[in-house]
Amino acid sequence: MNPHVITAKSTLDKKSKINNTLLERHQRNGNYFWRIISLLSVFLILGIIGFVMKLNSGFSDKVIWGYYAAMFAFILTTAQAAPMVAIAPRLAKAHWRRPISRTAEIWSIVGLFNLILFIPILWVLPSLEDRRRSLWFWDAAPGFESVPVFSPHIWTTLALCSLVFIGIMLLWLSALPDLALIRDKGTGWQQKVAKKLSKNWIGTSKQWHWLYHRLGILGALYFAMMVFVHFLISIDFLLVLVPGWIDALLPITHAANALQAGVATMMLTMFCLRKFGGYKDYIGYDQVWGLGKLLFALSLLWFWFWFSSFNVFWYGKKPNELSVIDLLTTGPYLIIFIGVFILNFVFPLFMMIWNPVRRSFWGPPLIAVGVIIGTFLDRIRLYVAAYSVPGIGDPNVSKHALPTNSLPAHLPEISDIFIMLGYISGSILVFMLATKIIPVINIWEQREVTMYEVHKKFHRTEVKILGKPD
Amino acid sequence: MKRSIIGLFLDENLAADALDDLRKAGYTMDEYEVLTGLPYPEGTFGEDEPKHKLYRWPLFGAVCGFIMGFMITAGTQVAYPLVTGGKPVLGVPPMAIIMYEGTMLGAIIFTIIGVVFESRLPRIFMGAYDTRITEGYIGVTVTTSEDKIEEAEKILNKIGAEDIKRGWE
Numbered sequence: 001m002n003p004h005v006i007t008a009k010s011t012l013d014k015k016s017k018i019n020n021t022l023l024e025r026h027q028r029n030g031n032y033f034w035r036i037i038s039l040l041s042v043f044l045i046l047g048i049i050g051f052v053m054k055l056n057s058g059f060s061d062k063v064i065w066g067y068y069a070a071m072f073a074f075i076l077t078t079a080q081a082a083p084m085v086a087i088a089p090r091l092a093k094a095h096w097r098r099p100i101s102r103t104a105e106i107w108s109i110v111g112l113f114n115l116i117l118f119i120p121i122l123w124v125l126p127s128l129e130d131r132r133r134s135l136w137f138w139d140a141a142p143g144f145e146s147v148p149v150f151s152p153h154i155w156t157t158l159a160l161c162s163l164v165f166i167g168i169m170l171l172w173l174s175a176l177p178d179l180a181l182i183r184d185k186g187t188g189w190q191q192k193v194a195k196k197l198s199k200n201w202i203g204t205s206k207q208w209h210w211l212y213h214r215l216g217i218l219g220a221l222y223f224a225m226m227v228f229v230h231f232l233i234s235i236d237f238l239l240v241l242v243p244g245w246i247d248a249l250l251p252i253t254h255a256a257n258a259l260q261a262g263v264a265t266m267m268l269t270m271f272c273l274r275k276f277g278g279y280k281d282y283i284g285y286d287q288v289w290g291l292g293k294l295l296f297a298l299s300l301l302w303f304w305f306w307f308s309s310f311n312v313f314w315y316g317k318k319p320n321e322l323s324v325i326d327l328l329t330t331g332p333y334l335i336i337f338i339g340v341f342i343l344n345f346v347f348p349l350f351m352m353i354w355n356p357v358r359r360s361f362w363g364p365p366l367i368a369v370g371v372i373i374g375t376f377l378d379r380i381r382l383y384v385a386a387y388s389v390p391g392i393g394d395p396n397v398s399k400h401a402l403p404t405n406s407l408p409a410h411l412p413e414i415s416d417i418f419i420m421l422g423y424i425s426g427s428i429l430v431f432m433l434a435t436k437i438i439p440v441i442n443i444w445e446q447r448e449v450t451m452y453e454v455h456k457k458f459h460r461t462e463v464k465i466l467g468k469p470d
Numbered sequence: 471m472k473r474s475i476i477g478l479f480l481d482e483n484l485a486a487d488a489l490d491d492l493r494k495a496g497y498t499m500d501e502y503e504v505l506t507g508l509p510y511p512e513g514t515f516g517e518d519e520p521k522h523k524l525y526r527w528p529l530f531g532a533v534c535g536f537i538m539g540f541m542i543t544a545g546t547q548v549a550y551p552l553v554t555g556g557k558p559v560l561g562v563p564p565m566a567i568i569m570y571e572g573t574m575l576g577a578i579i580f581t582i583i584g585v586v587f588e589s590r591l592p593r594i595f596m597g598a599y600d601t602r603i604t605e606g607y608i609g610v611t612v613t614t615s616e617d618k619i620e621e622a623e624k625i626l627n628k629i630g631a632e633d634i635k636r637g638w639e
Contacts, residue, residue: 009480015606137564146546155571162578184601202599205517208509213524214585221578228574448508469511
């Protein structure tokens, strides 16, 4: 037999093994999976109950919606930022991201869930007629009367819809070859769904070529849109609600926090897939270290952004600035702020410079848990504080200065706790259900790397040689 | 009437040879295609580099979106030309936000349209296909007129295709 054909047969066996293993895992219906789904569904129902309880109180009292807004921002900051872990290393052609890129992209579908939950916030946020400062120059001077009073609502909704749409397109495109595999080799309802979703994919050279270009362009658009959504949310739904809070760095701080929390979300997801999902052979040190370095750098960046903003207020010491510092940092939410500072900066910094932790499978995910909790607390600190400012929506209350007396901390009610549980559980539920339709590990990218990867003996050790297609 | 056949190969070199022979026999680039379950580097099979114009779509969309954003904002202000304190009628800072969003929305909408258009979706004539492609086999499909299909089949056989499947059977 032709020696080329013998080599090709062994390569084919290797590719088939990857196909069969990952396909079998994808189609497997474990008991644990459905038990977790049931548990999450119960929490989601609790969340819906909490939401109905909130609805009974109406939209006029803004303070009671603070935790709801914080949860929306939390999911935007974590789940909707996770796809960046697939986008950035793919653009940089980093091989280590292959086993985790699909997982990151699947998080984009949670954006749809968050988009639905964004609708009530549109009712909570008053129109610009309450004469708060805004981006939109509504009625700022003659000639600006025609600016719609609901500009924040209109433009943020459009931006958020675009972000969700691009995320889902990105996921669908990246999954097309794997859906075709399920269409050809899968069974049951998953095969039927895959058949519908991958109708035209047959794997011509042109289709592969276009796939690469589309992934690149949509990835870049996702990043641009994500930053823009954070810009609008952090200004229109947070900063302008607090009189005297003028911080040009807040939008980019909000977006940078999202990158940090997105990486942490992926780190934790990756750990769960390795530990409980049966993907130990695919998720290894390369991925933990690759993400660990990013998490470390982004944690340092967290401090830089926070300190740059804080320093201006603290050094300026104008009455308004002191009031803002009191509200957000040193006042009623001081304990929460200390928690945020430790979990988002101190803990990652000192743990990641400690080799036994950094070079372990459990260390970076543990830090990631801290970062996620820190981000959760940070969103509560900012959004609950902002929504508790009196006079939001009332044009008769001055929007130029905070009240001189310190505002009390707004503690969560039972409905808030239900909403928090429901929001987080609902997001994980959507993610887990999506993994039943789309393989959580990118099968075609896993097979692709077998073409370029060779293990070779190098003196007394063995090294991995990776080829680059371009 | 068009007919389509597919030859399946295990070895990349044989698939590349098949393409060479098809080209020599006078088949054009539109008549043959390589199907793979993996993204092989461009030119692996000696095929021509696919041309696409996808990059034009977001650019064109961005320009349209920017113009739309500009017209919405400038149009409203020019419609009520009230000059205050000698300041210009057009307020650039609020306009810039809407123009940016218009630009982004235009780029996104046109990219999506471009993706559908450039992919030639929906593909009406799928041609011959075999599910072994997703296993790792390499398929060479020839989609051509009825009178030329027999010769193509001979070429694929001669090169050493593992299996040949006729799309119409």
